[in-house]
Amino acid sequence: MRAFGILLTGSLLTAVLPSSGAAQELDAPRPIDALNSVWIEELTWMEVRDEIQAGKTTAIISTGGIEPNGPYVATGKHNYVLMSACDLLARELGDALCAPIVKLVPEGRIDPPSGHMQYPGTISVRQETFEAILEDVGRSLAAHGFTDIVYIGDSGGNARGQQAVAAKLTEEWAAAGRDARAHHIGEFYNYAEIERYMEEDLGYEQPVDEGLHDNLYITSIMMVTDPTVVRYDQRVAAGKATINGASIEPKEEIIELGRKLLQYRIDLTEAAIREARGR
Template identity: 25%
Template sequence: MKRTVLATILAVGLTAPATAQQQVDMELMTYPEIAAAMQTGKTTVLIYSGGTEQRGPHAVLGGHTLIARRASVEIARQLGNALVAPVLPFSIAGGHLNPKWPGSVNLPGPVFSAVNEAVVDSMVVNGFKSIVLMGDHGGGQRELEDLAKRLDQKYAAKASHVYFCGDLYAKTHDDVDGWVKEHGLPPATHGGIHDTSLLMFLGGDSYVRRDKLVAGDSPVPPGQQPDSTKPRVDNGVTGDPRPATSEFGKLFFDIQVRNAVAQIRSLIASAPKAAQ
């Protein structure tokens, strides 16, 4: 028995350093571990904005942040040369501020940009050479893209490059929307099958109240106005989350990660060698 216990202790001790080496989430690393990771080539850092906003009566408010934390780590691991900065829990979400649906937090555009700029500035000082901005929420995509262009020029002389990974959001939503339509499922833009399936996959009943799954207002096609003769549901959902499943969520998660990894690799590969 003693020999078995000793063998177990030794096995744990031998695997602990490997676990530390595999860690990519900077919040869970010490500064010597971050320095060691950078010395071995992890000079890319992901700055991922989540968000805190209502997602209907069935889904927790931190959905964007919870998705961002898991997706960012998986993206970094697949890239192989990246670490993850602490995920930002707020975004531009003014459209969801409503006392009927309490809890949402909005950062005005200039504030959102300033916060992300401060994080980028910090990462440049820390020594990262490739800095990737991305957001899980539709609000803030344009701001992040504009910021990346400006900061890329600002830090060019320091051999640091700043990118915007827009495919994480835009291409993923296009891909998922196409898949949903192809499979005859109801379209959604907020709190519907896409968001809800992701949260079911990542957190199950901790993130989704299944007994509260109800349809919301139908999405309005671009360029059109809502039907004024039709009563609004007005429950914070646009679409129908009821067909959502964790299996769909796994598929959508993989699409999101794959799109981000592909674009980040392409962006870095096209940059000057000194900035990689």
């Protein structure tokens, strides 16, 4: 694989080839066995190169947030969900890798604070900043051979930016005749369906609404990643191991509930991605 760049200077389009040393390095064989991971940030550049050459040409860009989530759940709630969700989704697809989670998203006006920004620990970015990050990450991945850039968000407020960027990139790449597309997969943000599945199909009900930015299906999915991020042990010790009137004990049962909800969610998302890609 010979990599090259393009510089636009005035009206001239100039190909910029790597130095002979860099070109030789880019073609060098990987000297050790690869790590079994779908996360680009965990792989070496050689492992990413080889995965793309082997057909893993879909890159998933997931977006979360840092925001208040009641008295028990970490501010990075969405990001912890995505740690398990993107990993499972990429492996289910079989031809995808996960970009680093975009953890900072619009959460309200910064000064004076509005929305989630009224609560300590929240971190917000401007909408234009968010969209610029999504665009730059998508362009970076496409530059290295990923042909399908998939945007998914665990927070409903992220959808507008993802839709705008996916449409912009797809239109631009099509006009340039490039073999690359971007997709916003709104089906991933399907918590209403997840709640229905949990209550009607799995028989776990939430008898009351405590008015917290938290619920059983989110808590159980987070526990698949790490029970400490919902303060499991502290809640049990304080006699507060419930959410919306539903118990989060015993631990292994609720983790298994989270796994079932996560799998159901990923099945819906995988189908939507395959439809969007046409395969």
